[in-house]
Amino acid sequence: MAKFFCDFRFLLLIAAGAFIYIQMRLFATQSEYSDRLAVAVESENHCTNQLRLLIDQISMQQERIVSLEDERNRREQECGQLKALVQDLERKGVQRLIDKVQAPVAAVVVMACNRADYLERTIKSILKYQTSVASKYPLFVSQDGPDPNVKRKALSYDQVSYMQHLDYERVETERPGELIAYYKIARHYKWALDELFYKHNFSRVIILEDDMEIAPDFFSYFEAAADLLDKDRSIMAVSSWNDNGQKQFVHDTYALYRSDFFPGLGWMLARNTWDELSPKWPKAYWDDWLRLKENHKGRQFIRPEVCRTYNFGEHGSSMGQFFKQYLEPIKLNDVLVDWKSRDLSYLMEENYVKYFADIVKKAKPLHGRDLVLKASNIGGDVRVKYEDQRDFERIASEFGIFEEWKDGVPRTAFKGVVVFRYQKSRRIFLVGPNSLEQLGIEDS
Numbered sequence: 001m002a003k004f005f006c007d008f009r010f011l012l013l014i015a016a017g018a019f020i021y022i023q024m025r026l027f028a029t030q031s032e033y034s035d036r037l038a039v040a041v042e043s044e045n046h047c048t049n050q051l052r053l054l055i056d057q058i059s060m061q062q063e064r065i066v067s068l069e070d071e072r073n074r075r076e077q078e079c080g081q082l083k084a085l086v087q088d089l090e091r092k093g094v095q096r097l098i099d100k101v102q103a104p105v106a107a108v109v110v111m112a113c114n115r116a117d118y119l120e121r122t123i124k125s126i127l128k129y130q131t132s133v134a135s136k137y138p139l140f141v142s143q144d145g146p147d148p149n150v151k152r153k154a155l156s157y158d159q160v161s162y163m164q165h166l167d168y169e170r171v172e173t174e175r176p177g178e179l180i181a182y183y184k185i186a187r188h189y190k191w192a193l194d195e196l197f198y199k200h201n202f203s204r205v206i207i208l209e210d211d212m213e214i215a216p217d218f219f220s221y222f223e224a225a226a227d228l229l230d231k232d233r234s235i236m237a238v239s240s241w242n243d244n245g246q247k248q249f250v251h252d253t254y255a256l257y258r259s260d261f262f263p264g265l266g267w268m269l270a271r272n273t274w275d276e277l278s279p280k281w282p283k284a285y286w287d288d289w290l291r292l293k294e295n296h297k298g299r300q301f302i303r304p305e306v307c308r309t310y311n312f313g314e315h316g317s318s319m320g321q322f323f324k325q326y327l328e329p330i331k332l333n334d335v336l337v338d339w340k341s342r343d344l345s346y347l348m349e350e351n352y353v354k355y356f357a358d359i360v361k362k363a364k365p366l367h368g369r370d371l372v373l374k375a376s377n378i379g380g381d382v383r384v385k386y387e388d389q390r391d392f393e394r395i396a397s398e399f400g401i402f403e404e405w406k407d408g409v410p411r412t413a414f415k416g417v418v419v420f421r422y423q424k425s426r427r428i429f430l431v432g433p434n435s436l437e438q439l440g441i442e443d444s
Helices: 002-092 094-098 116-133 147-153 181-198 218-231 272-280 286-290 321-328 347-364 371-376 389-399 435-439
Strands: 107-110 139-144 160-165 204-211 212-214 235-241 256-259 269-271 300-302 310-311 365-366 384-385 418-422 426-431
Touching: 002 435, 107 181, 116 139, 116 147, 116 204, 116 218, 139 147, 139 181, 147 160, 160 181, 181 204, 181 272, 181 286, 181 389, 204 218, 212 347, 218 235, 218 269, 235 256, 256 347, 269 272, 300 371, 347 426, 347 435, 365 371, 371 384, 371 389, 389 418, 389 426
Parallel strands: 107 139, 107 204, 139 160, 235 300, 365 384, 384 426
Antiparallel strands: 204 269, 212 310, 235 269, 256 300, 418 426
């Protein structure tokens, strides 16, 4: 019996040893497995991070590739346009025109964008009178943007030199709701004028838009006005436009005036003035910017009584604003005036104030209400005094002329005086509160 218990204990001891051995092996195996698992998890995390980094790098490279492809396409398009322009200039011999012994009076540039039908009408009107004086007035079309119909139309005329402004820079408006078009127009004008003055080295440029027709004496007018522009630095620019040039308000096709208000719509600028304006050219609304006193600095503009341009552009960036009331009724001069044979010295700064004051002085003063009725019953010129902008707008509304002011100056005004014809030949002078004093006239 004792031997049996002894054997049993021995067996238990062996079993306990085996159990302990097995547990130790299990523990060692688990520890090894845990270590391997930790290494595997760490490797997996490292691979995941590397994969994410690789994905980010691939994404960045894809964006870079797209950007480079866009840039390549843009450069290829610009190179193509430049090649076409060089070929066109070589074909038409613009440089030979510029290098002639007799320098041109001015380059004529038509500012265009996306209205091929309008551009065709404008070019045909210009060529009708420009062909005989082409050496004096090289003709350019400057297109803003890639519209193929406009480019094709411009290049179809051998007499026209084509320029193209491709602007891919993003437009940031200064105020909510503003039209981007006005910003792009301002950029285009600066680019085109820089090209013509600094690259092609013209001394003067006449700026037209792609919705204008010109009068028979358009070029004769600007040739005579170029002499004034050169001699009198108080003249900032010469315009072919009268804002109050509607048929019922004009009569004398030979009459020219100085104005403190920039008219635009067919105007000539000299290089020395552009040297001043180009570095500070505005982001938008360039025409209203030129009407600010801080920019024209007391200088004036020459304008005709009867317009030498007609604006037929009912549809455009201004959305046909005022077209029916103010633009459509404009009288385009139809008389071929030989301006070089006329004495325009009265328009010089030292002569004009006295010349204009003498005319205003002879006009009969009118007062009170019912001014249109009173003016109808008086023979000869009359003058009406307004007290302020609101009073001017009331009187202008009665007669039907432009009521608008810019920076304290009514449209077409000189020293605050706005002049227009009434019942054909008689002149109406709307005279500001300080106008007579500025003209040296005693207020009767």
